[in-house]
Amino acid sequence: MSDCIFCKIVNKEIPSEVLYEDDQILAFKDINPVAPVHILVIPKKHIISVNDIIDEDSGVIGNIFIVIKKLALQQGVAETGYRVITNVGRDGGQEVAHLHFHLIGGKELGKKIG
Numbered sequence: 001m002s003d004c005i006f007c008k009i010v011n012k013e014i015p016s017e018v019l020y021e022d023d024q025i026l027a028f029k030d031i032n033p034v035a036p037v038h039i040l041v042i043p044k045k046h047i048i049s050v051n052d053i054i055d056e057d058s059g060v061i062g063n064i065f066i067v068i069k070k071l072a073l074q075q076g077v078a079e080t081g082y083r084v085i086t087n088v089g090r091d092g093g094q095e096v097a098h099l100h101f102h103l104i105g106g107k108e109l110g111k112k113i114g
């Protein structure tokens, strides 16, 4: 999608600090981190949110979690713990309409969800 900021990051039209890349997936540092580790893991395909995942996306969605697991190890938070979040739509507080999973860790995150 031409006006999507994360598609622009995928296409390298906007710079980002890439931590992982393959033909389907990109992981990069969040520009406004809320914790010492704050990484966004996205499918390169423009999927708006969890609402828009279709059967044929199951492979890439599964692989995203393998990437998250590896990044957590690499970033040193696998042992201490971390949070994986995907916001959906208005009530979910989704600001960027391209599916992304926040990997957040490196500090005590507390018990609060909402």
Ligand code: AMP
Pocket (backbone or CB within 6 Å): 005, 014, 016, 029, 030, 031, 032, 033, 040, 086, 087, 093, 094, 095, 096, 097
């Ligand atoms: P969400 O509220 O779940 O849609 O999260 C969007 C996230 O994208 C926020 O944490 C932003 O800080 C992050 N973000 C927005 N623009 C960029 C960018 N150009 N590079 C890296 N992260 C970004």
Ligand code: ZN
Pocket (backbone or CB within 6 Å): 001, 004, 005, 006, 007, 008, 045, 046, 047, 097, 098
């Ligand atoms: Zn997009």
